[in-house]
């Protein structure tokens with residue numbers, strides 16, 4: 001099994017690459033040349049062939065990105081308002097990054113594509129927002145990890161996201177929305 005953080009958990013689940021590229025292509029097509037901040041850019045597969053001005057970031061130096069930073073720090077530090085699209089292609093929950101976008105009142109398109117491939121404890125931010133005290137008091141956090149789509153959709157709605165589109169499956173969320 002490929003786990004996030006292992007050196008095999010590199011770049012995307014291959015079967016869905018076309019779907020993930022389509023989401024990005026559709027978002028970019030709304031602009032003549034969209035200004036994109038690709039927060040977890042890796043080798044840049046998901047933006048290859050799409051007309052856009054992509055500013056890249058990756059925590060790993062080997063990808064020679066414009067920025068080499070933890071993406072949450074990056075979102076806190078740079079002028080995110082310069083970008084039409086912010087792309088957050090995380091391995092796990094993107095909520096820590098989204099918290100920054102909400103706090104900084106970002107206005108634009110956000111793309112979030114992520115999986116929850118194994119039954120693990122859910123993201124604390126999402127679960128607390130969805131289940132409230134039920135989650136906080138319960139010791140077996142893993143029982144809350146089965147419904148990430150509903151948790152994520154609820155979280156987006158509570159934070160004013162609109163035009164939400166994409167795939168919301170039990171273990172995969174590939175979507176775009178606007179803020």
Ligand SMILES: C[S@@+](CC[C@H](N)C(=O)[O-])C[C@H]1O[C@@H](n2cnc3c(N)ncnc32)[C@H](O)[C@@H]1O
Nearest residue numbers: 011040041042043045046059060070071089091
């Ligand atoms: C999450 S995937 C993104 C794949 C990428 N979108 C692509 O098309 O190739 C893997 C990449 O995310 C990077 N990464 C993982 N955690 C990160 C973090 N907290 N901040 C920035 N980059 C991160 C890894 O170094 C790796 O290159």
